[in-house]
Amino acid sequence: DSGVTQTPKHLITATGQRVTLRCSPRSGDLSVYWYQQSLDQGLQFLIQYYNGEERAKGNILERFSAQQFPDLHSELNLSSLELGDSALYFCASSRWTKSNSPLHFGNGTRLTVT
Amino acid sequence: DAKTTQPNSMESNEEEPVHLPCNHSTISGTDYIHWYRQLPSQGPEYVIHGLTSNVNNRMASLAIAEDRKSSTLILHRATLRDAAVYYCILNRDDKIIFGKGTRLHILP
Numbered sequence: 001d002s003g004v005t006q007t008p009k010h011l012i013t014a015t016g017q018r019v020t021l022r023c024s025p026r027s028g029d030l031s032v033y034w035y036q037q038s039l040d041q042g043l044q045f046l047i048q049y050y051n052g053e054e055r056a057k058g059n060i061l062e063r064f065s066a067q068q069f070p071d072l073h074s075e076l077n078l079s080s081l082e083l084g085d086s087a088l089y090f091c092a093s094s095r096w097t098k099s100n101s102p103l104h105f106g107n108g109t110r111l112t113v114t
Numbered sequence: 115d116a117k118t119t120q121p122n123s124m125e126s127n128e129e130e131p132v133h134l135p136c137n138h139s140t141i142s143g144t145d146y147i148h149w150y151r152q153l154p155s156q157g158p159e160y161v162i163h164g165l166t167s168n169v170n171n172r173m174a175s176l177a178i179a180e181d182r183k184s185s186t187l188i189l190h191r192a193t194l195r196d197a198a199v200y201y202c203i204l205n206r207d208d209k210i211i212f213g214k215g216t217r218l219h220i221l222p
Contacts, residue, residue: 002157002159004157033210035212042201042212042213042214042215043158043201043212045209045210045211045212048209048210056209057209058209058211090157090158092157092158099144099145099146099205099206100146100163100165100205101205102148102160102163103148103150103158103160103210104160105150105157105158105159106157107156107157108157
């Protein structure tokens with residue numbers, strides 16, 4: 001158990017809808033990362049937050065947004081959903097932003113858009 | 115973005131050592147080398163990381179070339195549970211980019 005909790009585990013929704021994925025980092029971790037993994041694809045970096053502030057951005061679509069709250073949990077909002085957004089979405093946390101701080105991943109939210 | 119190159123797949127026999135290579139020729143002085151693995155239907159799992167010196171932990175060993183342009187993850191005695199995709203990444207304080215990794219097959 002990594003200590004990172006993601007909810008829900010599974011989500012099925014229709015095109016055009018909006019969903020919110022939630023991540024609770026490991027106790028004491030200040031940094032949260034979001035990744036998208038499509039079928040047979042690698043992990044695509046979306047966005048990183050550190051202690052409530054956006055730290056780095058990857059190829060995140062404009063339809064997607066995220067935030068990290070004062071209690072350090074994070075939410076990833078996906079709107080105007082398309083079939084191609086079906087994927088596993090992983091959250092990871094780390095103690096700091098420093099490069100010797102390992103990432104710890106949750107087990108992901110599987111999103112299916114129909 | 116910091117880039118690494120790994121073989122797409124490798125095979126090894128159970129109970130044999132496995133050496134998983136990674137090239138990172140554009141590594142800069144402060145980049146840490148991290149390894150993660152992803153078992154089927156799970157999130158990635160941290161394995162090991164290092165900067166310049168070789169590192170050991172209960173899961174594996176990390177051998178880093180003197181010029182730091184390559185590294186090797188060593189599983190000392192592979193088991194069937196080690197079958198996974200192994201990712202080598204460079205962690206440089208910003209967006210952490212994962213490549214496609216190496217799919218490791220373990221033969222019984």
